[in-house]
Amino acid sequence: MTAKTITLSVKRYDPERDEQPRLQDYEVPFHEDWVVLDALNWIKAHRDGSVNYRWSCRMGICGSCGMNVNGEPKLGCSAFLRDYLPGPIVVEPLNNFPVLRDLVIDMDSFLEKLRWVKPWIIREETALGPGEHRQTPAQIEHFRQFSMCINCMLCYSACPVIAIEPEFVGPAAIALARRYDLDSRDQAGQERLRTITGDDAVWDCSFIGECSAVCPKGVDPAKAIQQTKFESTMGMLLPWGGTK
């Protein structure tokens, strides 16, 4: 049987053995409904157990399998082989992060940035009241899209600012800060806003918009950044600050 195959060219790097990253080719079976992640799993199970990458849900929600596919940041679980015929498909780690091994990036910096923007509800009273806070569907719409971020890091890989300025807090963290700033239950006022309009934050963004273009979940971090800049400007001009 001569089944159809496709070549996956995988960026390999082992800090214990390799001076430099290198590409390694694997011939994998082609299936119409296979994604790049299926091909990697096949390689790992049947050809080379030493290929390393992260994955879990294989349904585009856990955010683990961000990788560059033919140079574009993608979720491995939603990049279909059929869209890259006849191949080869070059699979590399995301840009703008240190590489730990093969396709695995070190994203601890994002976790620090995330904590830095205070992605939690800030309110005066913290005790649990007897009922829920009311929040209308329209109020949810204010922030809903920014709450859809899966932390997959595709936007950091695409961001030209992060590439030259690693300290930039970055699109996803700003979108999540905005998500809380726009939440009717939040009373942070200027607290969070001051953070993301300070150093290494929204004013570093040159508004290229790549972040929004690559987001697999329809989040628009560029819009979050623009809104934040606008609100902070209004805050400087108007005594009562921005609006919720």
Added chain:
Amino acid sequence: MVDIPTYDVLIVGGGLAGLRAAIAAVSVDPTATVAMVSKVYPMRSHTVSAEGGCAAVLREPDSFETHAFDTVKGSDYLADQDVVEVFVREAPLEVRQLEHWGCPWSREPDGSISVRPFGGMTTWRTCFAADKSGFHMLHTIFQTSLQFPQIQRFDEFFVTSLIVEDGRCQGVIGFDIRTGVVQPIAARSVVLATGGNGRIFAFTTNGSICTGDGMALAYRAGVGLKDMEFIQFHPTGMPSTGILITEAVRGEGGYLYNSEGDRFCATYVPSKMELGPRDIISRAMVTEFEAGRGFTGPYGNYMHLDVRHLGEEVIDRKLPFMRELGLEYMGIDIVKDPIPVRPVEHYMMGGVDADITGATPMPGLYAAGECANVGLNGANRLGSNSLPECLVFGASAGRAAVRYARERTAPPTDNPIAGLVRDEERRIQATYLDRSAGEDRIGVIREDLQRAMDRHVSVFRTEEGLVEMAAELPKLRERLGRARIDDHSRAFNTELVQALELECMLDCADTMVISALERRESRGAHARRDFPDRNDERWLTHTVAYQRPGDRPRLEYRPVQIGNFQPQARTY
């Protein structure tokens, strides 16, 4: 050995139960130190894939009693009713707590939290955040946890054993996946919250990380695994990948059709139709397939799940992720096309033997969430009861663990632990990293386990199938002992992680198969073709499996806590 990090409470697992436990611990005692140890970044935990919602009695006319009754009947009377009682009372508090932490629950026009119908629930009580409930709950609680400096995370740390000294659990040994360095983390108490083990099956909704690690850790330390024969098959998985199509599709009014165009649920659960419990509907589907009334495709038989009559507006508001998944992974638009579905392994009712507070029989060791069995779900969990279970019992395990920790002295940080670490280091090096020859690959052995489990421990079971599977397991274990390892590096060696996960899966599978083989009746998700009836006289009892190295697990049986609801025939 110097400077072993030491904490009051150590939590293994960063999903909904683990994070809830961590926050509960530091809320009870703000001076407490908590280690949050997870093999993935917490927001990758499989809670993220939960879709349909979270059950809780929020308002009239719903009542604690009906939620309790639905849960007990759904469990086929194997739930412990004292546990169910606590669960239904605390679930609404937890839903409101998540709301206060920012969870974007879907709302009514007046701003109150919306509820939707769900399988086996007699009234609308499932709160939801569209059809990404687990995703929103997990990100909300993870982001909330970032404000507590007392919670120190060890992300991508794989735990390989529990530290048991003086009969108490006093920490864990494992390795930082990034460096491969084996190290201990000591603690006055430990909470296991590692989730389920669905990856023991080939066709499962579960993510790759669901490999039963916490169950295996407890089991090897002498703690029993309870009710492991009860494995939930969700009726509506995508035929190709097993990706979950949420029960909320039926909650919102979707119909299930067989190939003859009949809503076949009428034959099996006439009063509930598509909203019957998962075990019964999965059996109904397989029965229909066997009678030749299923559609046939490249992945075998399937049914049609149809939401076209709901209209685009409702689908986009309440089931947008389902539309997205259909378009992406099946090339169908659920607004215009019926969704092919077939039963898929989904959830482990069984787990680490734990009481109503999450305490296991081992002092200092607690368990919560899917990895635990506190007695809530019995023989079949109702859809939307697992997210509140993670919250309610995660919180109580966190509280119990920190209270226990306050009364204890610090764990030893000298010789005994140093010796354990050396042993573990040697075991990993000799068993895996030093081995290169061998025919089998880890991935192939894992696939063989998964396929065999799909075949023999599925919706219906037989004596022959279970006996065959029981004979297969030692062979798989022996193959693992001889498998080749391609990756001999320390840094981010996921082949090593997979080998260790496979050990965990095999330990879990032992208990699942033997517990199922011995339970000679049909109850909830455990359906024996050779014993089709429920037998309360003999089998109204929990199974607890204990490890006997080199041998089959030893089984003990324990009475079920009956309360207000006496067992009766389970018809819908």
